[in-house]
Structures are given as structure tokens and as C-alpha cells.
Amino acid sequence: MIKLIMSDMDGTLLDENGNLPQGFDETMAELKARGVIFAPASGRQYNSLLGSFPAYKDDFIFISENGTMVKQRGEEIFSCAMPRQRALQVAREGMAYTKGYVVASGKKVSYVLKEHMVKEFTDELGIYFSHTEKLNSFDEVVDDEFIKVSFFDPQGKASQSLYPFLKRYDGPLQVVLASAYWVDVINFGINKGLAVQNIQKRLHIAPNECAAFGDYMNDAEMMSSVYYSYAMANAHPKLKELARFRAKSNVEHGVLQAIQELIDQGLCG
Numbered sequence: 001m002i003k004l005i006m007s008d009m010d011g012t013l014l015d016e017n018g019n020l021p022q023g024f025d026e027t028m029a030e031l032k033a034r035g036v037i038f039a040p041a042s043g044r045q046y047n048s049l050l051g052s053f054p055a056y057k058d059d060f061i062f063i064s065e066n067g068t069m070v071k072q073r074g075e076e077i078f079s080c081a082m083p084r085q086r087a088l089q090v091a092r093e094g095m096a097y098t099k100g101y102v103v104a105s106g107k108k109v110s111y112v113l114k115e116h117m118v119k120e121f122t123d124e125l126g127i128y129f130s131h132t133e134k135l136n137s138f139d140e141v142v143d144d145e146f147i148k149v150s151f152f153d154p155q156g157k158a159s160q161s162l163y164p165f166l167k168r169y170d171g172p173l174q175v176v177l178a179s180a181y182w183v184d185v186i187n188f189g190i191n192k193g194l195a196v197q198n199i200q201k202r203l204h205i206a207p208n209e210c211a212a213f214g215d216y217m218n219d220a221e222m223m224s225s226v227y228y229s230y231a232m233a234n235a236h237p238k239l240k241e242l243a244r245f246r247a248k249s250n251v252e253h254g255v256l257q258a259i260q261e262l263i264d265q266g267l268c269g
């Protein structure tokens with residue numbers, strides 16, 4: 001029986017306009033009645049995720065920043081901070097080479113540079129990071145730990161403009177193509193899958209008691225950490241190869257439809 005369900009946000013749970021699908025609250029009520037925990041799993045900041053689900057702050061487990069920060073009822077249950085000097089190096093060198101926009105995510109808030117506060121960046125920033133602090137230099141951060149450094153390409157060509165250069169940090173760190181627009185740099189070996197495994201261990205839930213939904217390659221390890229792994233119809237082709245099951249696209253509210261099918265089949269609870 002399924003006891004834990006994870007879902008990516010953008011391109012997965014959210015529709016084409018970035019909204020929760022109709023019927024979401026009703027489905028969550030059904031899951032809660034059956035004792036099933038729901039966990040949004042995203043590259044988004046924790047506070048941004050929390051802001052999307054204010055009514056569920058005590059019900060959901062929040063897997064944020066691509067697995068580098070996990071909280072339940074406001075309590076940190078898992079995190080993985082980057083070495084400070086390495087994070088600053090990546091931000092400094094990456095920014096100089098790519099001329100891309102940079103977000104250095106801390107455990108408390110996320111940090112951006114004042115010089116980058118232009119509309120094409122701030123519009124995108126507001127989607128994923130609700131709590132930010134504007135600085136002249138990332139060196140000004142002294143009382144926080146960095147958990148992720150993210151680069152944004154407003155042209156949606158991150159795989160060509162950002163990823164090839166940032167791949168040089170693979171090894172001591174991990175470089176993740178999070179979408180067509182974003183590339184994330186985090187600690188080596190950290191991902192949504194490891195976050196899920198920590199939750200499973202903490203709650204004594206087995207992989208075959210879990211379901212997960214995703215659309216991009218930063219969801220790959222999460223797919224491998226559960227039995228009921230669903231790739232969206234709009235998912236990256238390689239993710240479809242990894243997943244055991246298919247869900248309809250996010251535009252068709254595929255996550256809710258698949259969850260309802262699992263409920264109807266008596267597999268939740």
C-alpha cells in the first residue's frame with residue numbers, strides 16, 4: 001500500500017499557467033483520510049513551496065532546493081550545505097564566464113546581486129524564490145550556509161549556454177540541468193532521490209510504498225527511489241525510460257488523475 005507520494009511542481013503538478021489543478025484539495029483530503037503523506041519535491045526554495053501550500057504547512061513534507069533542504073512542520077529533517085568557499089567560487093567563476101544570472105541559496109533565504117535586478121530575471125526569480133536578499137557581493141553572506149547555486153538563462157538555452165561550462169565542477173560538486181532555463185550546482189551525491197530515501201528511513205516507509213511524479217532529469221533519482229514512478233506525458237525522453245509508469249501531461253492534470261486511479265485501485269492507505 002502506498003503511504004507517501006512525491007510530486008515535482010513545474011511541468012508536473014502545476015498546469016501550463018503555473019496553477020494547481022482543479023480538484024487538488026479534494027484529492028489531498030482523500031489521501032489524508034487514508035493516512036497517505038503528500039510531498040511536493042522541487043528546485044524551488046522552501047519558503048516558496050510553503051507559500052504555494054499555506055493550508056498544508058502541517059500536513060505535507062516539503063522537499064525543496066532539489067533535495068538539499070527537507071522540512072516537515074517547519075522542522076528541518078534533512079539538509080546538505082556546500083563548503084562556503086567552494087560555493088562562492090562557483091558563483092564568482094560561473095557568473096564571470098556565463099554572464100548568467102545567479103542565485104545563491106542559503107538555508108535561511110536566497111541571495112541575489114543588486115546588479116542583476118532587471119525584469120527578465122526578477123519575473124523568473126519570483127516564481128521559485130519568495131524570500132531573497134539583495135547584495136553587492138555573495139561574500140557579504142556571513143550567518144547562513146549555502147545549499148545550492150543556481151544559474152538562469154533567460155533564452156531557455158541553459159543546456160548550451162550554461163551547462164557545458166558548469167560541468168567542470170562535477171566531481172567535488174554536482175551539476176544538474178533543472179530545466180531549459182536553470183542549471184543548479186549542489187553537493188555531490190545530493191538529489192531529490194537521496195532526500196526521499198532519508199524520508200523513507202525516518203518514517204519507516206519502503207520504496208514499494210511510495211509513488212513519485214516528475215518531468216525532468218532532476219527527478220531521475222527520485223524515480224529510482226520508489227516503485228510507483230510516473231513520468232509525465234510531457235516529460236524528458238530519458239526520464240520516460242527510467243519511470244515504470246506514465247501519467248497524462250501536466251496540462252491534463254495527470255498527477256491528480258493518476259493518484260485517483262491509485263485510490264480507486266485500493267493502493268493508497
